[in-house]
Amino acid sequence: MTITTGPLLPDEVDKWFGAASVPFADDFTPERIERSKRRHRLDRATAAKDGDEIVGTFGSFSFLTTVPGGELSTSGVTAVTVLPTHRRRGILRRLMTEHLEVCHARGEPLATLWASEPAIYGRFGFGLAVGHYDLKLSVQPEMFREPRTSGYEFRLISTVVALELLPPMFENARIQTPGMFARTPEWWGFLLEDPADQREGWSSHRRVVASVGGEDVGYAIFRARWNDQGRQTVRVSEVFGIDDATERELWRFLTEMDLVEEIINWNEPIDRPFDWWLTNPRLAARTAGDALYLRLVDVQTALRSRQYASVGHVALGVADPICPWNERTFRLSVTVDGPTCETVDADPDVRVDVAALGSAYLGDASFVTLATVGRATGDPEALSQLARMFAWDVAPHCQERF
Ligand SMILES: CC(C)(COP(=O)(O)OP(=O)(O)OC[C@H]1O[C@@H](n2cnc3c(N)ncnc32)[C@H](O)[C@@H]1OP(=O)(O)O)[C@@H](O)C(=O)NCCC(=O)NCCS
Numbered sequence: 563m564t565i566t567t568g569p570l571l572p573d574e575v576d577k578w579f580g581a582a583s584v585p586f587a588d589d590f591t592p593e594r595i596e597r598s599k600r601r602h603r604l605d606r607a608t609a610a611k612d613g614d615e616i617v618g619t620f621g622s623f624s625f626l627t628t629v630p631g632g633e634l635s636t637s638g639v640t641a642v643t644v645l646p647t648h649r650r651r652g653i654l655r656r657l658m659t660e661h662l663e664v665c666h667a668r669g670e671p672l673a674t675l676w677a678s679e680p681a682i683y684g685r686f687g688f689g690l691a692v693g694h695y696d697l698k699l700s701v702q703p704e705m706f707r708e709p710r711t712s713g714y715e716f717r718l719i720s721t722v723v724a725l726e727l728l729p730p731m732f733e734n735a736r737i738q739t740p741g742m743f744a745r746t747p748e749w750w751g752f753l754l755e756d757p758a759d760q761r762e763g764w765s766s767h768r769r770v771v772a773s774v775g776g777e778d779v780g781y782a783i784f785r786a787r788w789n790d791q792g793r794q795t796v797r798v799s800e801v802f803g804i805d806d807a808t809e810r811e812l813w814r815f816l817t818e819m820d821l822v823e824e825i826i827n828w829n830e831p832i833d834r835p836f837d838w839w840l841t842n843p844r845l846a847a848r849t850a851g852d853a854l855y856l857r858l859v860d861v862q863t864a865l866r867s868r869q870y871a872s873v874g875h876v877a878l879g880v881a882d883p884i885c886p887w888n889e890r891t892f893r894l895s896v897t898v899d900g901p902t903c904e905t906v907d908a909d910p911d912v913r914v915d916v917a918a919l920g921s922a923y924l925g926d927a928s929f930v931t932l933a934t935v936g937r938a939t940g941d942p943e944a945l946s947q948l949a950r951m952f953a954w955d956v957a958p959h960c961q962e963r964f
Pocket residue numbers: 585586641642643644645648649650651652653654655656676677678679681682685
């Protein structure tokens with residue numbers, strides 16, 4: 563068996579989707595393949611072949627990801643599969659290693675992914691950087707602590723209107739929230755297309771816009787279906803508003819719809835303040851889960867390109883056997899004028915592996931925690947300093963799985 567790897571060729575696209583459908587247990591219909599072709603960046607896709615047969619697939623989107631105080635181009639890794647006939651022979655390792663080299667060459671300092679199996683990606687330098695809550699909100703009358711804020715009006719809008727009104731409101735949330743990526747018009751089109759064969763028994767998308775004094779200030783996208791008790795479950799996919807009061811009033815609107823017994827959302831931001839909004843926080847049952855994994859492809863550029871919560875000067879020694887250009891000691895200096903990051907020939911104050919650094923990068927994992935579990939070692943004062951520097955006041959979130 564000789565395995566070759568390389569860019570996906572135009573006449574192999576259907577075979578590529580066919581190969582990906584086997585490990586993902588998903589029979590792609592011709593309609594789905596057509597839709598996927600419009601969403602995927604097939605010009606960035608690669609394939610592993612055994613002779614003429616595609617046995618491994620690897621895709622990536624080109625994203626602009628929000629980082630604390632900035633944004634960075636990112637490879638959003640997707641469609642990673644190897645056929646069961648060819649598993650555990652190093653094909654994924656080869657596709658991933660080649661991909662990271664390509665990202666580095668084309669100047670993408672970050673790579674991100676959602677993992678079907680969390681155990682796979684640490685060895686490739688990806689660290690868990692964003693969590694989420696699987697939310698189940700039991701609806702009761704008068705469940706919010708704060709009285710209703712007056713002045714909000716709500717209206718349901720069509721797909722055509724949604725395509726015009728929602729993107730700027732989403733973008734306002736996106737630029738403030740580490741981990742979220744910008745949506746292109748094509749992405750919005752795909753997101754709001756809502757094909758009937760993908761609804762799995764749920765209603766079509768409803769979109770409600772909140773406005774105050776004629777100005778649109780927030781929106782929610784949701785679906786609904788009847789449950790066994792003759793009531794409805796609402797499934798939210800996103801709620802964004804310009805401030806806390808708007809998001810709270812949107813949630814209140816959802817809970818006050820007739821016949822609704824519960825509201826679910828598998829991907830709630832971890833800092834949505836239900837504990838403070840609700841008189842009884844237990845009504846918002848939340849199960850924590852792992853969301854986005856992040857890899858620093860170019861550590862120096864990544865460290866230079868975010869802002870920090872505190873000034874400080876630390877020499878950081880990074881271990882990264884897969885991307886040897888990152889195996890350096892970086893002096894990260896943050897002053898009131900901003901950050902600088904230079905490679906130095908000196909002993910590091912702190913040593914960290916690149917996956918653990920990825921977990922800290924968006925502000926999620928603290929260096930103190932990383933030290934406690936042995937993923938960062940060194941001078942305790944420097945570790946505390948890094949914990950203060952990397953903290954961020956908006957919890958990271960990634961709005962959608964890709
Ligand atoms: C996951 C998958 C792509 C792995 O491909 P593969 O070619 O068998 O992987 P490799 O042989 O290159 O293995 C690389 C390393 O990852 C490890 N690994 C691979 N799959 C793993 C899994 N599911 N869980 C834990 N470790 C895994 C291997 O043990 C190997 O470790 P090592 O090199 O450190 O010894 C393939 O099994 C698959 O398609 N699975 C179903 C779809 C899927 O889960 N895709 C991932 C989407 S996020």
